Amino acid sequence: MKSFDFQRAEGLDHAARLTVPDTAMPIAGGTNLLDLMKLQVETPETLVDINPLGMAAIEDHGTGLRLGALATNTATAVHPRVRSDYPVLSRAILAGASQQLRNKATNGGNLCQRTRCYYFTNIDQPCNKREPGSGCGARQGIAHLHAILGTSDQCIATYPGDMAVALSALDACVEIASPGGNGRNVPIRDFHCLAGDTPWRDNVLEEGEIITAITLPAPVRGRQIYRKVRERSSYAFALVSVAAIVDIDEGIITRADLAFGGLAHKPWHDPAIGDMLLGQAPNYALFDRAADALLAGARGYGENDFKIPLARRTLAAVLAQATGVEL
Amino acid sequence: MTVHMKQDEPVTDNRLDTMHQGVIGKPLSRLDGLAKVTGTAPYAAEYPLENCLEGVLVTAKITKGTVTHIDVDAALGRDGVVAVIDDPKLAARAAQGTAGEAPAQPARSVGYWGQPIALIVAETFEQARDASKHLGVEYVKENGAPLDPDTVAAELQDGATRQGDLAHAMTRAAHSVDATYTTQGHASAAMEPHAAIAHWDGEKLTVYASLQMLNYNIAELADALDLDEDRIRLVSRYVGGGFGSKLGISEDIISASVAAMELGRPVRVVMSRQHVFQTIMRRSETTQRLRLAADNSGKLIGFGHQARVSNLPGESFAEPVLQSSEFLYGGENRLLELEVARIHRVTAGSVRAPGEAVGMPALEAAMDILAEKTGIDPVELRLRNIPHKHPANGTPFSSHKLAECLTQGARAFGWDEGPRQPLQRREGEWWIGTGVASAARVHNVNEAKARVTLRPDGTAVVESDMTDIGTGTYTIAAQIAAEMLGLPIDRVLVDLGDTAHPRGPGSGGSWGASSVGSAIYLACKGLRGKLADMLGADEESLVLEGGRTSDGTPIGDLVRGEGWSIEGHYTPGKNAENWTVAGFGAFFAQVRVNRFTGETRVDRMLGAFGFGRVLNAKTARSQCLGGMTWSIGLALTEALMFDPTDGHLVNCDLAEYHVPVHRDVPDCEVLLVEERDPVASPIQAKGIGELGMCGGAAAIGNAIYNASGARIHAYPMTPERILGAMPE
Amino acid sequence: MAEKITVNGVQHDVPADPRTSLLDFLRYHLQLTGTKKGCDHGQCGACTVLVNGVRINSCLTLAAMHPGDSVTTIEGLGTPDHPSPLQRAFVDHDGFQCGYCTPGQICSATALIQEIALDWPSDASEDLEGRIAATDEEIRERMSGNLCRCGAYNNIIVAIRETVDAVAEEDRDA
Helix, strand or coil: CCCCEEEECCCHHHHHHHCCCCCEEEECCCCCHHHHHHCCCCCCCEEEECHHHCCCCEEEECCEEEEECCCEHHHHHCCHHHHHHCHHHHHHHHCCCCHHHHHHCEHHHHHCCCCCCCCCCCCCCCECCCCCCCCEHHHHCCCCCCCCCCCCCCCCCCCCCCHHHHHHHCCCEEEEECHHHCEEEEEHHHHECCCCCCCCCCECCCCCCEEEEEEECCCCCCEEEEEEECCCCCCCCCCEEEEEEEEEECCEEEEEEEEEECCCCCCECCHHHHHHHCCCCCCHHHHHHHHHHHHCCCCCCCCCCCHHHHHHHHHHHHHHHHHCCCC | CEEEEEECCCCCCCHHHHCCCCCCECCCCCCCHHHHHCCCCCCHHHCCCCCCEEEEEEECCCCCEEEEEECHHHHHCCCCEEEEECCCCCCCCCCCCCCCCCCCCCCCEECCCCCEEEEEEECCHHHHHHHHCCCCEEEEECCCCCCCCCCCCEEECCCCEEECCHHHHHHHCCEEEEEEEEECCEECCCCCCCEEEEEECCCCEEEEECCCCHHHHHHHHHHHHCCCHHHEEEECCCCCCCCCCCCCCCHHHHHHHHHHHHHCCCEEEECCHHHHHHHCCEECCEEEEEEEEECCCCCEEEEEEEEEEEECCCCCCCCCCCCCCCCCCCCCEEEEEEEEEECCCCCECCCCCCCHHHHHHHHHHHHHHHHHHHCCCHHHHHHHCCCCECCCCCCEECCCCHHHHHHHHHHHHCHHHCCCCCCCEEECCEEEEEEEEEEEEECCCCCEEEEEEECCCCCEEEECCCCCCCCCHHHHHHHHHHHHHCCCHHHEEEECCECCCCCCCCCCCCCHHHHHHHHHHHHHHHHHHHHHHHHCCCHHHCCEECCEECCCCEHHHHCCCCCEEEEEEEEECCHHHHCECEEEEEEEEEEEEECCCCCEEEEEEEEEEECECCCEHHHHHHHHHHHHHHHHHHHHHCCCCECCCCCCECCCCCCCCCCCCHHHCCCEEEEECCCCCCCCCCCCECCCCCHHHCCHHHHHHHHHHHHHCCCCCEECCCHHHHHHHCCC | CCCEEEECCEEEECCCCCCCEHHHHHHHHCCCCCCCCCCCCCCCCCCEEEECCEEEEHHHCEHHHCCCCEEECHHHHCCCCCCCHHHHHHHHCCCCCCCCCHHHHHHHHHHHHHHHHCCCCCCCCCCCCCCCCCCHHHHHHHCCCCCCCCCCHHHHHHHHHHHHHHHHHHHHHC
16 A cells, blocks of 8 residues: 555545545545555545544435435445335345445445456556556456446446445435535436546546435335346356336336446446336336347447346346246 | 385275274364464464564566566665565476475566566565555566467377277267367465565574475475575464465565575565465366267267366476376277467466366266266266276276265265256246266375374374365374374374474375375374383284273373384385276256356255265365365356456456355265275375365256256356356 | 554554554554454455454454444454354364464354344345344355355354354343
């Protein structure tokens, strides 16, 4: 780890002020940041411990729920209201990492976790995300984990998390404190970025901005499912994951909020997929058309070509389970 | 006094069975158990030495070439940095198992991406690690180093078997299989990263290290440092797993030693997990062609197994893929050939069960196809093809329990209940099926010495530089001595892992227990002789039990002076030439395959194994469970991936190299089909540690086919591969 | 005055270099080497300790982030003379081979028993709400953050199972 100046935030404004320079970073749970600092993928000169800020409450928010940015993943997943009203979120969190990591990782930090691309985490390899202009090792190399949707010439990394995929299906909102006491709310679906020509940018946070909470809208009717396909049965990142909230009324699909992990530089949400399903009677032909919509722009990079059929089939499995179609 | 034995003949007296203490074979808990579960057992990096410096390796960012300049001055200007070690003695690679000489030097000559080239030494670990990322290094690069094992020309290895005419047998066979399989590389991934603390007192070098074979390692280190062996002491009391990766000395040990000698302070080097992956041994990937020619009754008339593996130029090791194929099944027309492609990836070497771990899963997958083609039950097909003697060299088997393992295993597993056609059983999203495979692993013994001291207080001490890498050596050593000397187990102290003691056989090749156990047995026989002399009795009729002779005399009362020390010295003899000695077994697995996603879970697994005398039923079973767990990893999850441009190991950590986790491993059942193998060793025991994974992956792969109809010719069988092979 | 961190009931100064991970603080500064470093990146679980009763990977947190916290390591759970019930069960059922992952497994399992008692669900739970049954599958999922390369998983599950059942029986009797 590179040497750094360690500061403790005394308040939000103080934290914002300390983290304005691009050489400073906030640390919460630290489970991803310290991992990357040991590899010197991240080399902050100032590390600002924001744990003294509290922000760990999980509380009612109108008819919805407000999840403090510093609430741990575990506290969120086991919260009675999350379990009863937003089970897709509990399921997504519990499908990720290990109990030890979830006990330390925070909600805000989870949104900011960085890609698992092997070339990003190896500082002796080219990576446009880590070192702009150095090239993309994965495109010429091993792209096993990599994206098939919304990729760019610059970067084919995926967003690795599970929680944000569920939040995307739930249409959650990210509460952000900006320097100078201002704040803003960004829908989760707009929070993460595609790589485009700025692959170093994972999300819309500006310097000095700190996530304070995630807000969930009022609970909705419907079956909630989080399905994660991985290469071992636990403690592995997703090859493909699907978060789904699906409701059926008299044999017709009346809600289909879907988001996908493992496919893109951000949790993938495409309203066209839900639109295709709404008002229809569930069957495999319909699920296939929904997959057509999802994968219309999909592109494999050799090693990850399998994700295209895998995403199609996982979506079918989830929709069949959600709608009770015979397996 | 030393009791020697060179074993040229079977030993059929089964002396351990004639003793009276009754501890041999018993499922005793490990004697080192409480130390391990309370965190008080010291591993290599955990010896508290005053004034200890911390070293971190710096690795090459090129594939092939030479380091021409290292900016030492800039590094010394960094916070806490004490030295940059780039001595010509630093090793470029780890030593192969049983090398007994220094591995490739100097480190400045680069042969693979990620090779260690220097050591940064600093006052603290963080200072050293930080500086290691910023060392200025200049290279002269050599372009065009071959990286792809499939496209480079390969060298045929000596020792091929060519008998009869396989091609002709294939054409006249009633049923034949001609299939090519691939396996990806594997990492040992022992939980304890390679680590060493070196201490130089000006005369003598003491190194606390994580090693499997101190008897060879001391010679390797002596050679690397150009220092006499008697000026080196190696200590490896607890080893956090080896699985082949700690057979030879590695870069951490040599660099820590060089640094300690140069700086006059103790130096600790603990490899990062990434460095362990990138610089220690990989198991080679393999491409294997299997040809099986059978007559109408399913009996093999032709057997072909040809394999291609890879390694760096200059390495003697070639993954011995065909080892058990040589003798497992009959077939008079035989062709077995192994070739090595020379490529510039990290050194290939031993990873648990080198050879059979990947050769058997390919062979046993091909046998499953043959069973389907002949319409013969896979268990029955195997039974029909067990040869009566080695099918090529004609030597007899010392003992052979494959048939018993297959039949007893099938019964215990409920094999006959399963449909043998694929796609017959479904539960919701999951196809369910079962598979079987044979297990086979050659048995080896190695020269071994151990000292046993019987003391007047009625206790005994067993000493050897043999290691316990989790196999249970401490416990079985005590059991053998306790049984032979008639002592309660708690009166036997076992002191291992220190080159101050007599040279053991080392832990590797599954030969540890039978070899060092034989040395202990011999020493104890010598001690029994002395006791018999005191009593005017004859050794063979001496009855010792509970610390007393048959007339109730405490054994210690017969001991004179400070105690009697006898060294047992066991040497393998002509048995290996005259006999085929191997452990055999059978695996049965039930899996479920998700019809949407291709995800596979093992529901249950059973292994039946015959490996001679069981020295401790609890630790023996654990060894088998470990092997079966590795079988699951090999079948489903484990695969090294290498970059095509520079050959670097891409998935070099435990997040992306997927060893099985708790949830991947179901209840596994182990049947110990006990026997006495008089050829294997004077204590009639054979190797255990590796047999449990020699074929297990095929039981899982064959079950995947039986469940889902996906016939896959590549391990691991990932969702990607299963989806690609599953019928719509 | 220097900030303090409590380890196994004893107070220590927080280390001066803020880079020091809690793991290195335990191993190198306090010589509490029972807590193991297997990967240093939260990928193996060998470094698992309890902080204020909650299990975490000590490699992925800074000692400087824990002033006032109470850390329990394997050495704090039991000793060779007085092992904890789980430590004893691991010995009886051979829940380890090389022993290197073992302290992490035991610290994890110690917390797991509490987590199930609190009815925290896991990825293996059929229902997110209600009582959680300590099935083998539940225990396996909850222990999956602790790798064991020797392959002692079967025996570890039996050791935990026995201890969980004994705790449940005690609770019933109480």
